[in-house]
Amino acid sequence: MQDNNKFRRYFAGCFLIFICAMTVCNISLVKKPAKNFIRAKVTFKQLTNDIAANYVKKLNRKDIFINLNGLFVRKCGKITHNNIVVLNNNMLNDYSKSKKRDTKYSVSSVTKFNEWLKSQNISFVQIVAPYKVTTSKDNLPDGIEDYVNDEVDDFVAELSNNGVRTIDLRQLMSTNIDEVNKYFYRTDHHWNTDAAFLAFQKIMKEINLKAKYTKENVWERNEIKDWFLGSQGKRVGTWFAGTDSLVYYNPRSDREMSCIVPHHKSIFKGDFEKANIRKEYIRKKNYFGYNAYCIYIGGDYPLVHHRNSRATNDKRLLIIKDSFTLPLQAFMSTEFTEIDVIDPRHYRNSSVAEYILWTRPDLVLKVNAPIGLTAKEYNEFGVKDGMNHNKKVLLSNCSIILKANESNYTHKKLPVNLIVGKTYKLDIGSLNLTKGKTDGISLMLFDFKNKKIIRHEILDVEFEKHKDSSSWTFKMPKEMSDYGLLIYSGVYGKTKGIGIEVNDIAVFEEI
Secondary structure, rough: HHHHHHHHHHHHHHHHHHHHHHHHOOHHHHHHHHHHHHOOOOOOOHHHHHHHHHHHHOOOOOOHHHHHHHHHHHHHHOOOOOOOEOOOOOOEEOOOOOOOOHHHHHHHHHHHHHHHHHHHHOOEEEOOOOOOOOOOOOOOOOOOOOOHHHHHHHHHEEEEEEEEEEEEEEHHHHHOOOHHHHOOOOOOOOOOOOHHHHHHHHHHOOOOOOOOOOOOOHEEEEEEEEEEEOHHHHOOOHHHOOOOOEEEEEEOOOOOOEEEEEHHHHHEOHHHHHHHHOOHHHOOOOOOOOHHHHOOOOOOOOEEEEEEOOOEEEEEEEEOOHHHOHHHHHHHHHEEEEEEEOOOOOOOOOOOOHHHHHHOOOOOEEEEEEHHOOOHHHOOOOOOOOOOOOEEEEEEEEEEEEEEOOOOOOOOOOOOOOOOEEEEEEEEOOEEEEEOOOEEEEEEEOOOOOOOEEEEEEHHHHHHOOOOOOOEEEEOOOOOEEEEEEOOOEEEOOOOOOOOEEEEEEEEEEE
């Protein structure tokens, strides 16, 4: 006991020295707010707020402070810190004392959505991802309460009673401590890649579709030791509960596919690795600077398209996602010709229901982590009573030719007048490259008044050759005035030397 107290005094002294050093190194964070206060430009309250904001956003070597603070807390014997709790299996989890949440709204919304999809002859499955607290709660420390599994139990039971098809992956990955140890990152709330692959196998089996890539021997499993610090670990430091290995899979035999991220005006094309894996996360170890969980796809975007003309199933899949879906959607892209992935937290082009009416997927999967099942953003689909697919033709049988030149922004404006607040669909019958080479072409709604891109889409040129037509669905924002609906001869900013011919262009308005 005496040795332990001596260590604590020694550690506290070192910590005070470190605080002083940090204060000197970061004195610049105080200078500007202090000058503004002395010159009476801000109040004392604003002064403290500005200094606090600077320390949160710009603190030099903040990671050292977080690590030392986490070490001190652990040495003091605490299992909770910065809203994080250490579970009985030494894994981290978010710690909240909130009461059990009501599932009535989310159940009602998903049930109504399922019924509407049935009326459109579209299949639907709700996927429930596993949770780090076991269903038996045997890894939950004494005195710590967690109601998430109770909420999910209610949600799944009520959906089942309402006839909604649900796949509860907790039964496969989080019934006991051994499963949680195997399928979760220690320092992150997400499942690991092994779990995502198991989910891929389970889902493909449950939806009863052919699958060539669900066998483990088709893939090469890569593991990089001590490479990843998850979002929970970033809040308490590497010395609080350690770090994680990063795992990613690559197919042993491959085919060409693409992953399109309109939000970043990017198309990634080639084999599975080129399309789906962002290798910048494995080039350099950076615990606090990178979120290496995003090695698949690169992050959470409003809309992502996966295209694979030689996929096992000639079907169109829509996934309504949260962040658990990143590795899963990459695996699914091997088996479906077309996958669109909408993140409802960020997607603003239209309502989910409007998007479905225009694109007509064969199957809709909604994938949620247990913690987000009741969140409002995941349960608003835009379904209205009597909603159906009615459209007004604004433009048809239009063709344009964009000649190759030295501009990086070669484009043409379509002759249509669009109304604010309305949803539209742009159809393209055929697309031919007349000169140069490009993986994709850009479609864009542009605000000329503010010189700003409002909506953006990319079509995979090679993939579109295999289709009768291509389309883009978008919604006009209410504040727009001077706009243009543009077609580029390549990916935005990369049109130099590229010529294209676009035929059978049509624009429809939802009525």
